[in-house]
Amino acid sequence: MKAAIVTIGDEILIGQIVDTNSGFIAKSLDKIGVRVHEMLSISDDKQHILETLSKLQNKVEVVVITGGLGPTKDDITKKTLCEYMQDTLVSDEKVLAHVTQLIEQYFKRPITQVNKDQALVPSQSEVLFNQVGTAPGMWMEKENTVFISLPGVPFEMKYLTENEVIPRLVKKYKRPYIVHKTLLTYGVGESLLAERIESWEDNLPEFIKLAYLPSPGRVRLRLTARGKDENVLLEAVQYQIELLQPQISDCLIGLDEEDTLEVVLGRMLTSQSKTIATAESCTGGKIASLLxxxxxxxxxxxGSIVSYATEVKNTVLHVSEEVIKNYSVVSEQVAIEMALNAQKILQTDYAIATTGNAGPTKGDADAEVGTVFIAIATPKGVFCEEFNFGQPREKVIDRAVNKGLELVYKEILKN
Structure with missing residues (x-):
């Protein structure tokens, strides 16, 4: 069973906002065995919308549309859908009563005609009642395709997807089962990881697919199985995970989509009743933000001390002026003092410190652009490692953040 997701709005096409709706809808559909065949973002143009609907008609069983259902004149989705379905707009009494109550009781003002028009829906549509907003969702069927129109406001879209769309799709269609399992690895690049597990991957059964999902310092391995028997799929995927784990045990963090490194670190620190802090320069508080x-x-x-300026390292973090003068602000010695002093000031068991030159210019440092020193203070001592993460600036910062978490993870793992 296939679906398409269509987002409507010029604000997406010009990059003014990021489309997060499609990702949420896709995950929701995937969980019930509906495969997303296509995602489209189109303009607020009647002809463009009509052409898109026509193209998807009978190509997929379900088309989920978000956007263009508001009270303003540029919100044309509802009228265009009505034209495509050769239908007429009628006022839904339940929706009108809901909109009136929201406007008059919550916003404390008289309802206008523009607000009343929110209750207009195609006469042949099935209304998806929007308890958390004014624009209703709409369920329409034409030939072999269901067209579902949802508001573009994310929390309204999520409410309707979870409470109206998914239950109706489950009831209407018989779907295959889809099972996903994700393994999160760190510290080994995608190509090296692929070489290491090549033999295992080559022997996967045909109904199980492997996807590599890399990000700076991390690679997710996602196993996907499709079939008619859920128990068979679960058992097969679990068996393959058991075969794989020994081959990647040195870089495996977790076995769940939610098992990010910061989540795993939190569990470990909690179970050991330990605490952590950060002293960040080039990473600008991003490690603290993730934690x-x-x-x-x-x-x-x-807590965290973001000592971005050199004088803050000296006055707040108490890094010695002599150390900075003798070794440069981007150095092993400064990173070590940052970690030890953060550990002392904030009274923690562990501390992560970063100082580096993310670029594009050298600033106060002598080190080459891309150089980062990461120090880890532990209950047993302190150590520091030097890295060169190259360029551009964003890559240097992201890799430094992930490497800092990776290094402290390894230390906590020893206890």
Whole structure:
């Protein structure tokens, strides 16, 4: 069973906003065995919308559309869908009552005609009631394709997808099972990892596919199995994971999509009743941001000192002026003092420190652009490693963040 996702809005096409709706819808469909065949972003143009709907008609079983359902004149999706379905717009009493209540009780103002028009829907459509907004979703069928129109506002789209769209699709269609399992690795590049597991990959059964999903310092290995028997798929995927694990045990972090390195670190620190802090220069607080993105981080994360300027390293982090003068602000000696002093000031078991030259110019440092020193203070001592992450600037910062987390992970793993 195939689906297409269509986002409507010039603001997406000119890069003014990033389309996150398609990703959420795709994941939701995938979980119930619906394969997304195509994703499209199109303009707020009636002819463009009509041509897209016509092209997808009978090519896929489901078309999910987001955007263009608001109260303003440029929101034309509803009228265009009505034209495509050769239908007329009618006012839905339940939606109108809901919109009236929101406007008059929540916004404390009289309802206008523009607001009332939100309750207009194609007469032959099935209304998907939007409890969290004013624009209803719409379910329309033409020949062999279901067209589902949702608001573009993300939280409204998510509400309707979870509470209206998915339950209806599950009821209407018989779908194959899709099983995904993701393994997260660190510290080994995609090509080297592929060489290491080549024999295992070559012997995967035909109904199990492997995808490499690389990012700076990390590679996700995603196994996908499709078939009619869910238990058979689960058992087959688990068996393949058990065969694979010994081959990547030195770089394997977790076995779940949510098992990011920062999540795993949080679990380890919590289980050992240990704490951590950061002292960041070139990474600008990004390590701290990742650590605190995990729910419950307050149990183990004490804080961060972002000593971006040289004088802050001296006055706040208490890095010796003599050390900075003798060795340069980007050096092993400065990184070590940063880590040890952060550990002391914030009274933690572990501390990560970064100082480097992300570029594009050298700034206060003598080190080459791309050079980063990462120091890790532990209950047993401190160590520092030097890296050159090349260019561009964003790559240097991202790789430094991931490497810092990787180094502290290895240290915590020893206990």
């Amino acid at each position: 605190t993105s995990v729910s419950g981080a307050s149990n183990y994360f004490k």
